[in-house]
Each structure stands twice: as structure tokens, then as C-alpha cells.
Amino acid sequence: MQNTSPFKPVRDQVTTIREDGSRRFLYPADAPGRFDRARRAAALALIAVYLLLPWVKVGGYPAVFLDVAHRRFHLLGLTLAAQDLWLLFFLISGLGFGLFFVTALLGRIWCGWACPQTVFLDHVFRRVERWIEGDAVKRQLLARAPWTPSKILRRAAKQAIYLLLAAAITHLFLAYFVSIPSVWAMMRDAPTKNWGAFVFIAAATGVIYFNFAWFREQLCIVICPYGRLQSALTDDHTLVIGYDWARGEPRGKPGSPGAGDCVACERCVSVCPTGIDIRQGLQLECIGCAACIDACDEVMARLGRKPGLVRYDSLAGLSGRPRRRIRPRMVVYGVLLVIGASVAGWSASGIRPAMLTATRMVGAPYYVDGGTVRNQFLVRLVNKRSEKVTLNLSVRGLPAAATVRGLEAPVEIAPMGEEVRPLIVQVPRAQSALAIVFEVVASDAAGSFRLSRAMEFLGPEAAPDSPNSHEPGPRSL
Amino acid sequence: MSADPNPHPTEPDVRPHVYDGIREFNNRLPNWWLFTLYATIVFWVGYWAYYEWFRVEPEGARSVELAMTRIDAAKLAATAAVNIDDKSLWAMSRNPVFVDAGRQTFEANCVACHLKSLRGKSESPTAIGPDLTDQIWIHGGDPTDLYRTVTQGVPAKGMPTWGPVLGPKRITEAVAYVLSHHKEGEPIVIDTSVSAPAK
Numbered sequence: 001m002q003n004t005s006p007f008k009p010v011r012d013q014v015t016t017i018r019e020d021g022s023r024r025f026l027y028p029a030d031a032p033g034r035f036d037r038a039r040r041a042a043a044l045a046l047i048a049v050y051l052l053l054p055w056v057k058v059g060g061y062p063a064v065f066l067d068v069a070h071r072r073f074h075l076l077g078l079t080l081a082a083q084d085l086w087l088l089f090f091l092i093s094g095l096g097f098g099l100f101f102v103t104a105l106l107g108r109i110w111c112g113w114a115c116p117q118t119v120f121l122d123h124v125f126r127r128v129e130r131w132i133e134g135d136a137v138k139r140q141l142l143a144r145a146p147w148t149p150s151k152i153l154r155r156a157a158k159q160a161i162y163l164l165l166a167a168a169i170t171h172l173f174l175a176y177f178v179s180i181p182s183v184w185a186m187m188r189d190a191p192t193k194n195w196g197a198f199v200f201i202a203a204a205t206g207v208i209y210f211n212f213a214w215f216r217e218q219l220c221i222v223i224c225p226y227g228r229l230q231s232a233l234t235d236d237h238t239l240v241i242g243y244d245w246a247r248g249e250p251r252g253k254p255g256s257p258g259a260g261d262c263v264a265c266e267r268c269v270s271v272c273p274t275g276i277d278i279r280q281g282l283q284l285e286c287i288g289c290a291a292c293i294d295a296c297d298e299v300m301a302r303l304g305r306k307p308g309l310v311r312y313d314s315l316a317g318l319s320g321r322p323r324r325r326i327r328p329r330m331v332v333y334g335v336l337l338v339i340g341a342s343v344a345g346w347s348a349s350g351i352r353p354a355m356l357t358a359t360r361m362v363g364a365p366y367y368v369d370g371g372t373v374r375n376q377f378l379v380r381l382v383n384k385r386s387e388k389v390t391l392n393l394s395v396r397g398l399p400a401a402a403t404v405r406g407l408e409a410p411v412e413i414a415p416m417g418e419e420v421r422p423l424i425v426q427v428p429r430a431q432s433a434l435a436i437v438f439e440v441v442a443s444d445a446a447g448s449f450r451l452s453r454a455m456e457f458l459g460p461e462a463a464p465d466s467p468n469s470h471e472p473g474p475r476s477l
Numbered sequence: 478m479s480a481d482p483n484p485h486p487t488e489p490d491v492r493p494h495v496y497d498g499i500r501e502f503n504n505r506l507p508n509w510w511l512f513t514l515y516a517t518i519v520f521w522v523g524y525w526a527y528y529e530w531f532r533v534e535p536e537g538a539r540s541v542e543l544a545m546t547r548i549d550a551a552k553l554a555a556t557a558a559v560n561i562d563d564k565s566l567w568a569m570s571r572n573p574v575f576v577d578a579g580r581q582t583f584e585a586n587c588v589a590c591h592l593k594s595l596r597g598k599s600e601s602p603t604a605i606g607p608d609l610t611d612q613i614w615i616h617g618g619d620p621t622d623l624y625r626t627v628t629q630g631v632p633a634k635g636m637p638t639w640g641p642v643l644g645p646k647r648i649t650e651a652v653a654y655v656l657s658h659h660k661e662g663e664p665i666v667i668d669t670s671v672s673a674p675a676k
Contacts, residue, residue: 012504014504014507017505017507020508023509218507222507362630363632363635367635378637403603405605406588406589411585421585422637
């Protein structure tokens with residue numbers, strides 16, 4: 001087996017940064033195996049989700065459409081307006097607790113299986129590279145080779161495809177914010193007509209191209225904070241990728257006396273996309289891609305040895321101790337996650353396509369006209385959807401003798417518009433009290449939702465004709 | 478591939494400080510990382526030249542000040558654009574575009590008290606607002622009086638302060654709609670008995 005990694009990773013330095021600060025480019029070898037296949041399937045499924053979300057419509061809108069221009073956010077049929085953005089608290093804290101929980105249980109499963117950086121790099125951009133330039137050995141030879149027409153052609157083709165892929169990813173990303181038809185319309189227009197979008201696309205394409213063509217694992221090692229959180233979020237019982245030291249050491253050729261199972265073939269190093277040696281233990285560079293497991297299992301199978309010299313296990317399991325799945329931190333993270341998710345679900349179910357508020361009109365809190373007490377309110381209705389809505393207004397909880405004016409006609413509200421209606425309530429003085437709590441109710445003409453708001457009808461202390469009244473008199477007349 | 482120049486491979490280059498038993502290797506920063514530092518320095522030179530040297534655009538506080546002035550000017554222009562003298566209000570009351578827009582505002586906001594017919598208490602004694610179609614006015618019957626009454630309201634009697642709710646344009650239209658039920662020069666009676674504070 002040809003060794004494609006003429007370097008020896010050490011824990012004191014980052015393999016991909018040489019002593020002089022220059023970059024050491026990696027040529028990770030192919031590692032076919034069960035994890036490679038499973039990871040590819042997961043990646044293709046995730047890419048399909050990314051591609052389809054802006055196209056598939058749920059409830060009349062794309063499944064995910066973060067309409068920033070109109071401040072309307074459509075998520076799988078749920079429409080949130082700027083007024084509902086407090087829900088983001090639960091989304092972000094939920095993601096936080098979810099991350100804590102998953103990391104404590106399964107380590108960096110996210111990095112190796114679901115992170116867009118890994119998904120696009122390993123399963124799209126590296127596949128293109130593999131297809132055009134060949135396997136790891138050929139790629140390394142090509143990198144060292146002089147610039148012949150053949151090399152120029154291959155490199156140009158690779159970079160051109162990278163650019164196209166980066167542009168496709170970016171256009172689709174933009175579609176999440178402006179929707180597919182708008183992206184298509186802007187693509188057919190002159191760039192000057194949508195200058196902001198054009199500059200965004202150009203800049204984002206440049207960044208994504210640079211990231212996948214050149215920067216690659218540097219993002220995970222130097223930029224991304226997640227790897228550095230690893231030591232705070234994981235413990236000895238977290239599932240990680242590790243090397244069975246007891247079984248493998250001392251390393252030696254097959255058949256040599258006293259040797260462990262590791263034959264020092266360095267396959268695990270040559271397949272590593274971040275250039276580490278997994279046999280040196282858990283390191284922040286490890287993105288948990290499992291390539292070293294597939295590589296080692298293949299060698300072990302060929303030698304007729306048990307697979308799993310490098311395997312998914314906990315640090316406890318790798319050192320022969322029992323692995324505990326349930327630890328105090330799992331319970332704490334899990335409870336917080338469940339609480340957050342429940343509150344988020346409960347809050348999201350209360351989101352309505354319109355908003356109703358009511359305030360007391362400027363002026364006195366109440367007016368006394370002869371035998372009646374009058375309160376004046378202003379009902380404000382906001383349509384959060386981008387289609388018009390008609391609301392029927394009514395009140396509930398007032399004495400039967402009360403007269404209500406201002407809510408007779410249904411209110412039609414323009415898409416994302418706002419309407420105000422005066423609400424005048426009169427209650428016979430004999431029936432008025434210091435405060436009567438009532439409800440303003442708005443229901444959609446189609447009967448699909450209902451909004452309500454509790455208000456207080458205020459009045460003087462007691463009716464003037466009651467025998468033991470102190471007659472405080474109308475307050476502000 | 479690259480020969481390691483460290484002459485003492487067993488003694489790694491370590492910084493002198495120790496925190497909680499943690500020591501730091503004296504490894505070199507990646508060149509691309511240093512490049513981002515140099516790039517910010519280059520950017521700073523350009524930024525300084527743009528804002529401080531050539532002053533192509535006003536910076537910081539000054540640009541906020543200018544923006545605030547522009548906003549104030551736009552607000553003032555919006556109020557100035559509304560011509561509220563008697564003559565123009567009468568003219569608007571004869572223009573169907575203004576009257577129709579005013580009717581919509583009136584029907585959304587005013588009918589609760591003044592009724593759809595505008596006749597208020599004259600139509601129904603239980604109505605709250607006075608008749609707006611007769612020649613008897615309580616708070617002045619000139620078009621500008623109407624405009625003022627609607628904008629400022631009569632809080633003591635319950636007429637709301639519509640200025641901040643409807644804005645000058647919609648109030649002008651609503652006044653034009655009310656005036657469309659009147660004739661310029663018709664005799665006006667000011668009823669002071671009603672304008673006295675109610676019981």
C-alpha cells in the first residue's frame with residue numbers, strides 16, 4: 001500500500017500549518033467502507049433537503065422562506081411576522097441545548113455527518129476533485145508536476161466546476177430569503193437592476209468557492225468554535241472515534257512476537273481529512289468523519305483480525321471500562337431541551353396570522369351622559385400575511401344592556417396592512433361598576449382563526465340614584 | 478516532505494507562561510491568518526483616507542446628524558404639503574377623489590358616534606356625536622375649525638384626538654367629506670350652550 005502522507009502528525013502542532021506558517025495541503029486517500037457509504041447517504045439526503053426546501057410549498061409558501069424584505073418568515077406552513085420574533089429565543093436556546101445534548105451523547109456527530117462544510121466538501125467538491133484528478137496519489141503527483149497543458153486543463157476544469165457549484169449553492173441560499181421565482185427573475189435581469197442581490201451573490205460565491213477550493217479543513221480547525229467546545233461538552237462516556245490502545249500496542253508487523261494488532265500501516269493517517277493521527281487520542285482537529293475506522297477495518301479484515309481497532313466508542317470503553325449512557329449531564333441537558341422544545345411548540349401553536357390590540361382613546365377614562373357611562377377604545381388590527389384578510393369584530397362579557405358601536409362592519413385589511421377602528425361602549429349607569437372586564441374578539445371571515453383581547457370598562461364608583469352613594473362625580477368632565 | 482528544523486525534537490518550543498497548569502506552544506500562526514491582519518491594516522488606510530483625509534462621505538456622528546435632518550425635513554414637508562385654509566378645504570369638498578377617500582376614512586372611524594348619515598343625535602337621540610349636516614356647530618363651523626376639532630379632539634366631551642391616529646392627509650379628506658354635505662357661505666350658528674362643560 002502506497003503511503004500518501006509523508007508527514008508524521010504530532011500533537012504539538014497543527015499538521016496543516018508548517019513550521020514557517022505556510023499551508024501543508026492534504027491529499028486524503030479514499031476510505032471505502034460502511035461508514036463511508038452511510039455518510040454519503042446521509043449527505044445526499046441533506047443536500048436533497050437543502051435543494052428542495054425553497055421549491056416545496058407548504059400552506060401556499062415555500063417550506064422555508066425567510067422573507068426579510070417583508071419581515072415575514074415562513075417555516076413549514078407556520079408564518080411568523082416581525083412581531084413574533086421573540087420565538088427566536090426558543091429556537092436559539094433549543095439549538096443550544098440540542099447541541100449540548102447531542103455532543104455529550106454522541107460527540108461530534110454533527111461535524112462528520114451533517115455539517116454543511118463536511119457535506120459539501122466531502123460529498124460534492126472532493127468527489128469532483130477525485131473524478132478529475134484521480135486518487136490521492138495521483139492528486140499529489142499532479143500537484144508536484146510541472147504546468148503541462150494537461151495539468152492546466154485539469155486544474156481549470158476543476159476550478160470552473162467548483163465555481164459553478166459555489167454559484168449554485170449561493171443562488172439557492174438566496175432563494176431561502178427571496179423565493180425561487182424572485183431569484184429566477186433577478187437572474188434574467190441586468191445585474192444593475194438588482195445591484196444588492198448581485199453583489200451578495202458574487203461575494204458569497206467567492207467566499208464559498210474559496211472555502212471549498214482552498215480553505216477546507218482550516219475552517220474546522222481554526223475558525224469553527226465547536227471543536228474547541230468539545231472538551232467542555234464531552235466526558236469519558238461520550239461516543240467518540242478512538243483507537244484501542246491496549247489492543248493495538250505495541251505496533252508491529254503481522255507475526256512479530258509480542259506485537260499488538262496495529263501494524264503501523266498509517267492508513268488511518270493517510271485518509272484523515274484534517275491530517276491527524278487518531279492513535280494519538282481525541283484531538284480538536286477530529287471532525288468525527290469515521291474515515292479512519294473504515295480504513296483500519298479494511299486492513300484488519302485483510303489480516304483476518306477483528307474490526308474495531310479504531311472505532312466509535314467512549315474514552316471509558318476504549319480503556320476497557322464500562323460506558324455509561326445516562327449521566328447527570330445527559331439528564332440536565334435533556335430536561336432543558338424538552339422544556340425548551342415544549343414551550344417553543346406551545347408558543348408556535350398560539351401564533352395567529354393577524355394581531356389584535358386595543359387601547360383606551362386619549363381623553364377621560366369614562367364619560368357620563370345622562371343615564372349612561374361611556375368608554376372609548378381604539379382597536380388596532382394588523383394583518384401579518386401577504387394576502388388580505390377580513391375580520392368580524394365583536395365583544396363578549398358586557399352586561400346585556402350595554403350598547404356597542406364601531407364594530408358593526410367587517411374590517412378588510414390589506415396584505416400586511418394595519419387598520420384601526422373606534423370602539424364605543426355605553427353601559428347604563430345603574431349597571432356600571434368600577435371595572436367590568438370584557439373581551440374584544442376578532443374572527444376571520446373564513447372561520448380559520450380567532451383573536452381576542454381582554455379590556456376593562458371603567459365607570460364611576462356607584463350609581464347616582466343609589467341611596468348611600470357619595471356621588472364622587474364624573475372625574476374629568 | 479519538509480525537513481523539520483527543530484533541532485531538539487524532544488524539547489518543544491513552549492511559551493514561558495503557565496495558567497492552571499496549561500502551557501502554550503510557541504507555534505507560528507498560519508500565514509493566511511497573518512494575511513487577514515495585513516488586510517485589515519490595508520483596509521484601515523483606505524478607510525482613513527476615505528473618511529478623514531479626502532472626506533468623501535461624512536463619518537459617524539455627522540452622518541447621523543445629516544440623516545436626522547433629512548428625516549425632520551421629510552416630516553415637516555408632509556405636514557406642509559397639506560393646505561389647510563378654508564378655501565382649499567372647500568375646493569377639496571367639491572372634488573370626488575378627496576370626498577370619496579374622506580368617506581372611507583369617515584365610515585371606518587367616525588360613524589360609531591356620528592352615524593353613517595352624519596346626522597348623529599338628530600337621527601337617533603341615543604347617538605353620541607352631534608349632527609354634522611345641519612348649520613349648527615359647537616366648536617366652530619369654518620373648514621379650518623373642523624380640521625382643528627378633528628385633529629385636536631375635544632377630550633372633555635369624548636371627541637378623540639384623531640391627529641396622531643389618522644394623520645393630516647386622512648383628516649383633510651374626512652373634513653372634505655363632511656363639507657361636501659354643506660355649501661360655502663351658508664349661514665352658521667354656533668351653539669355655545671352645548672359647548673359648555675356637560676354635566
